[in-house]
Amino acid sequence: MSTLARKKGVGAVIWDYLTTVDHKKIAILYLIAGGIFFLLGGLEALVIRIQLAVPNNDFISAGFYNEVLTMHGTTMIFLAAMPLVFAMMNAVVPIQIGARDVAFPFLNALGFWLFFFGGVFLNLSWFLGGAPDAGWTSYASLSLASPTHGIDFYVLGLQISGLGTLIGGINFLVTIINMRAPGMTYMRMPMFTWATFVTSALILFAFPPLTVGLIFMMMDRLFGGNFFDPALGGNTIIWEHLFWIFGHPEVYILVLPAFGIFSEIFATFSRKRLFGYSSMVFATVLIGFLGFMVWAHHMFTVGLGPIANAIFAVATMAIAVPTGVKIFNWLFTMWGGNIRFTTPMMYAVAFIPSFVIGGVTGVMNATAAADYQYHDSYFVVAHFHYVIVGGVVFALLAGAHYWWPKMFGKMLDEKLGKVTFWLFFIGFHLTFFIQHFLGLMGMPRRVFTFLPGQGFETGNLISTVGAFFMAAATVVLLANVVITTVKGKRVGADPWGDGRTLEWAVSSPAPEYNFAQIPLVRGLDAYWIEKMEGKKGLTPAEPLGDIHMPNPSFLPFVISLGLFIAALGFLYNQDYAWGKWVGIVGLLVTLGAMFLRSVIDDHGFHIHKEEIMEAEKKGAGA
Amino acid sequence: MANHTNSGNPNVDLAYRRKKNAEEMKFQVISFILMIFLTIVAFFAVGYEGFSHWFSVPFILLLATVQVAFQLYYFMHMSHKGHEFPALFLYSGVFVAFLTVLAFVTIVWV
Amino acid sequence: MKKWLLNWRLFSLFSLMALLLAGCGKPFLSTLQPAGEVADMQYNLMLLSTAIMVFVIAVVTIIFVYVVIRFRQRKGQENKIPKQVEGSHKLEIIWTVIPILLLIILAVPTVSYTFKLADVKPMNKEKRDKDVVVVNVRANLYWWEFEYPDYGVVTSQDLVVPTDERVYFNLKASDVKHSFWIPAVGGKMDTNTDNKNQFWLEFDSKRAEEAGGIFYGKCAELCGPSHALMDFKVKAVSRAEFDQWIEKMQNAKPVASTDPVVKQGEEIFNKSCIGCHAVTPVDKRPEQARTAPNLANFADRERIAGILEHNEENLKEWLRDPEKIKPGNKMTDTYGKLTEEQIDALTKYLMTLKVE
């Protein structure tokens, strides 16, 4: 049963990945799928910027622009940033806490396939009559008026992928609570693990409102509901609330793992433990908590009244405090350190000024009275790109470079990595800094063109130039990945040489079972402690023995495929007679697969001690 | 073989456990009876013409909350040890739920 | 490291220059050149928050630059292990308390202004003062209707308001959600499909003059393909001129023209257009019936379709194929194909529709 170090054909590899329940392989799946969607979203961004390069441009039509703009936002948030965050979590968190696997390996795979099929479904819309065109927020009155099936693809696709995310969230919560190695107390958990924990909790509570909102919209568009139809007593503001009760925590769902990644990188490449670890943990939890009480700041201009606006304004400002604590803690982690400017560290260092700009414009947006000017203008576009790109994308790029050797056993080229960094960094600021001023000068967001003579020409042109820098950075990154994959040299367990946490104690890539012996954790930065005491490896907490592993399964794929088919059927429910039946067949496929999962006992298998010893010997020599 | 008991003699322990289980069952039956009672009171409170809805609405909501507490703590064993995390996450859910409902009954106008 | 800094400086310089080139935007459009009480309040709040935020950025930058230069790895230090510092309560209290204080400084005016901007009591009085100007704004795909309920006058696309006094607005949308925004005069408010929003703006006479007497208004909520083109214009005039204008609007009568071309145009209009477009400012029909802009003072408008320069050529262009100019608009295909001659006549007729 063991798949250790065995050469396999292409078909076998594909089958392996289709059925895998191994968190490391699932991480790679998330990375690939998320990466592809990231490229797609980036392409959409380029189209947007080309269209807006000059006034009255007719590169694309107005209607198509709205589709591109909607898909850019939706893809980047749901299909690129979230899965890439999940890729990092899956690759690292179980190893960081000294576990052999996640709590629910089967559900882990299911989560991935749900996300994947949801994403594919959403993008099918391009070929089946038009993509959604009401913005990623899909406000009810416009989305109900949209004539194509685009919004239906949005609703059903996000529903499916959202389910996957929810499952992933629960999985990580249980993993972190139940699967920690002996000695790994909560206050010894690496910051990235903490961030994953809080993020997962946010997912657990933020996704249900989205689910409900999507159900309502599905009912209204496909099954004759009246939730958002004022003529029959419906209320479009309900959608806005539900969307933002989800949408605001979603920002933290993305940015907290980013903070976690940077916390690891700052500590590693400053060769210092994280400054103020406990206040960092507290700040993370506090941000998560406050994240649920501020959603209406996205709705200041809706007309909720001054009382609600004032309350939400002040609550929003409060979030700046724990965020500020984090910024200073990072600065003081570097203070007195021995800073090495590796590629991941470059991103981390560049993140601080970039994110601070995004953060302070966030506070500016929180001042409700002034937000009446910023709202839905390019100022807001600039603000959230500073947060999402300057925070999350920087972190994902940093994390990818940082953990690439751990995931694939080879280091990405540092020279190319730095080229990518500089292109991306310059392009990013070039694109978005000027947009603050475009917004203040009166340019609304989501416009497919602008007229000459309103003062928007220069700013938009600069912005477009910047976008091409980022595109160039992406090309270099892809080249780097290809070159590394083909020519890269295998590396050992701790290729950066300064690894502090447990993932750097196991070979790169980690063996299927992660740890031959579960380690005993003796403090924060467990691996660093061992290294400082001159030890080569970790202190084991158990004798070497057979290791129990879960069986691979094809069922997650089938369950997700069933929902995909069902969604397609229900989408055409009102157009064709077969719609309903295809929908029912799809649901039956899903329920059938779930039934099989339920009745077939799956006790997993064991890797024998001898096999492990052999594998460990090889791993040590690599 | 792991020993799940504290005392050495499994039979003694078994008897003790059975007794404890039976005792717990008694509590559960009592809470069931209370729940039925609360339900009936709630239905009557609504059926009775004498109460204004300013009284009856908060009153029946209170009854529902009490009833749910019985469900959670007795039927779903939240009163037992090892339910710290379930409680933490359930109450976090309740917190978000409360905010949502509060917002929807105050700032969503029709 | 040097390279990094150099890059950063170059970049800042570059963006600063770009800003100087662009100035602070156009006076008729930019929030950075406020032209009224509301925009002033918001501008002040922007300045205050920017000042606080620049202070924060400065502190972070100073520490940041120092740390990054001072503690980078130097030659020969490759194996140095720095002291592992756990944290510092004193420092952490400092950077918790100071931001809280800064935020309180910001929160006080924020709350106060939020309430001030929401003060619409004068428009909702049981018996409204005679001189309070109220405008009902109705947003449609992709045009704006402005109704003066106290005067029984309806106009479209060009909002006319008196300067130096508070003007009150009722805002709503008739199809999908839009948002009403006159950047130079004050922040936006959404026009919802399910309720009526209210707010007020004040137009400053002096600064209106500097802006050329006209402000640009925009739709700020994605509403469909032509969202970008859903502009309107605001004519801010003195109270006396405003009263005159209202009077003219109330008494406007279609002028019978003797020009046969105009007459022909009128006939075409009465056949193909009048079902949707009214030509008298006093439009008694319910708003559901008012499905297209009121054209009573069409010839006085600033723009054709809200965006094109106001001349006959553009009007013809619009009449030939509105879809080309405003994709997704509701006028396309509602009238039959017009010949070039008919379009000429219609244009001539429309250009006679004025009250001023």
Place this chain on the structure above:
Amino acid sequence: MHIEEKLTPETFPAEPEKATLEGKNKFLGFWFFLGGETVLFASLFATYLALKDSVAGGPTSEELFKMPLVFVATMLLLTSSLTSVYAMYHMKNFDFKKMQLWLGVTVLLGAAFLALEIYEFNEYVHEGFKFSTSAFSSAFYTLVGTHGAHVTFGLLWILTLMIRNAKRGLNLYNAPKFYVASLYWHFIDVVWVFIFTVVYLMGMVG
């Protein structure tokens, strides 16, 4: 110990649902899921509360609701909660037969509840209260219907477990499954308590 090992009342642990790591994970994960479900239902309740008076000329709650029927349904579901507690009581005492018996009773009560709900919906539709009648009707059917879907799923789940394990008896592999299913059933009851209070009872007093 192997999780499918045949056990005796003596070797059966006091908390069988948490005796294995898998069990512990299931237990915790399921509770978290219930935390998420709380928010899900809260969103549905919140929307219902916002829309309950938007009848758009259709029937109002006072005209519609049949209190005796709701009362009976409530009693059925509350009782089924008790019977599933009985089932868990017997599970802890390692009495598989009695556990199955009480689970069977639970399923019957649940099915009766479901039948009443279907009957009720059918009546309403005949009285002209369709899903698409008004915002109120959409919100009502979606909230109560989502609960009904949960009941249906719960019934299928418990039935599958009962049939699948009929011959095998209790072990540490399936004990957590039974336990978690019963938690689910209680949660359904919790939601119903709020439905009969907020939807039906408050619907009668406005």
